[in-house]
Amino acid sequence: MELRDYLRILRRRWVWIGCWALACVAVASAVTLLATKQYQSTARLFVTTAGSGSDPSSSDAYQGGLFSQQRVTSYAELVGSRALAAQVSRELHLDIDATEMADNVSATALPNSVVLDISYTDPDPKSAQAVAQAYADGMTDLIRELETQPGQSTPPIKATVVDNADLPTSPASPNPVRNIGLGLMLGLLLGVATAVLRDLFDTTVKSLVDLSAATDAPLLAAISYDASTRATPLVTALKPHEARVEAFRVLRTNLQFVDVDKADKVFVVTSAVPGEGKTTTSVNLGITLSQAGVRVLLVEGDLRRPKASAALGLDNSIGVTTVLLGRVSAEEAVQVHEPSGLSVLASGAIPPNPAELLQSNAMHDLLRDLRASYDMVIIDAPPLLPVTDAALLGAASDGALLVVRHGKTTKDQLAQAASRLAQVDADLVGVVLNMTPVKSRGTGYGYGYGYGYGYGPDSRPVT
Structure with a gap:
């Protein structure tokens, strides 16, 4: 990965990194308060x-100084001995185990000096002072005892307390600034590491690079995410210049450039898996085509879980299955969505054998008749991977549009869906990237993405 890749990850995952940082700071603060x-x-x-x-200029003084420095290091090790701890405990009449007391004492020999610092830590500042002073006094006695040669009364080396133990006024630990700072650094490191790992293991489609890695089909448009889509899925309920409306206009324009020599076209709109927005895309594409004066028919080709007619507020009791059974003609079954003027052929009753109906001669005859009656026919088909219906419809049409949900559809799913179409010689004319994030307030990412990268079949921008 290059530096720009890491910067891209930081920009994309900054909320994730911030959450990690806040969580670690919160934990560090809690530990500090409770400690x-x-x-x-x-x-x-x-x-x-x-x-x-x-x-001081004599050789003896110099040698004595070196000897003292060497001995100080050894004395620092003796401070932590259990014998000295037991002695201090007896002198102060403390009910503390020698091992526990030895764990709370520390000694530091200052580099290139003959100074030895002895420190003791305790929840009570007065106890800390008393024990530290007792350790210092006990150490002087221990040094005198260890260094006095047999038969002599004066040791060649001695220790003198030059600074008595002080009474601490502020706690040595916990250190709030240090703890919170370490928590922040740890949180940022964990956040960045998690963001990088998440990006490395994330196989969902989020960019043109991801699309090109899974299929050669061009990107016809990108539809930005709008939280209000579930409540108002139709573009007729939006203002004319909103980002989603503009994105569907881009899709409409690019779709019209597909196979320009053919006057009547039939396109299947499908997706790899459910929940990617293929029905909403089909309906709104049909509406924008109708608004542009195109004679367009929306066919509810999902005979398993039809949703297009419900989104338009139309009855689906009569439709494709009714026509295929010969009970009514296609002209009689077609309904009109009054707000947009879109003609709709609903699904009809849900059959027990959708795949058999869709590959029947009656279905081929129906598509032939619809092609002759309309400039463009849009078929809302089921997802490709769970069932074969969309592939069958794609083989009988002029091409398929594959709706891909940003951040949900994986590259493997997209590649498998494209492969399903290729296996039946269906033409994948383009991809619609759905639910793309908004780039910045006031400028829809979907509009900018679709407008700037809405490639027509000749791979040039179509505006």
Whole structure:
């Protein structure tokens, strides 16, 4: 991945990253508030040898200083001994286990010096001070005992308390600024990592690159997402210049450029799987064609779960199945959607054998008659992958439009759907990318996408 790919992911997933950051900051804040305050008191020892008290320029003083520095490191290790902890506990009459006390004490030997800092941490600041001071005093006694040679009364090296243990006024932990800062950094890292992994493993169609990876069919239009679509699915309920209306006009124009030498055209509108918006696309495409003066017929070819007639507020008791059974003629079964003037042939009663009806000679004869009566016939067909109905209709038509839902349809599903059409020699004339996100307020992403990238069959922009 290149830098621009990561920047694209950050722009797309910034909400996800922000949620991770807020969650980690919240956890860090909760831990900080709930954690027991710990106070730390520190005493300082100064270690000297007998030679270090003479002339500083002498060799003995220099050697004594080096010896003291080496010994300080060893003394820092002795501070954590259980024996010294038990001694301090006895002196202060504390009911604390030696191991627990040793875990709360620390010693630091300052680099290139003979200074030893001893710190003790405790929830009570006074206890921290008392124990730290006891440790410092006990350490001086321990050093004197360890360094005194047998038969001598004065050790060659000694430790002196130069700074008594202080009384802490503010807790050493928890540190709110540090904890929240670490939580923020961790949240951002987790957010970015999750966003990158999510993008790497996301196989849904979101761009022209994704479309081209699954099919060679051109993008005819992109329809932007509108939360009000479920309540008002028809473009007749929208203002003339809204983004969704403009996107369907782009689709209408591009579709008219498909196979320009043929006067009468029959197109199947389908999708890979349910829930991608193929019925809404079929209905609104038919409405925009009708508004442009095209003699268009919308055929409800989904004989399993018909929804087009319900979206238009029409009765579907008489329709395709009624005509195929010979009970009425196609002219008698056609209804008109008054607000748009769109002619509609509903599904009719749902049959037990939809696939057999759709590949019957009666269906071929019906499509032939409809082709002769209208400039364009739009068939709302079932999804391709669950059933074979759409492929059968596609083979009997001039081509198929495949509706792909942005962020839901996977590239594998799109490729399989295109393969289903190719297996029956149906022509996939183009793809409609549905429910694309709005790019910015006031400018519909679907309109900009469809307008700028609405390729006609010759792969040039059609406006």
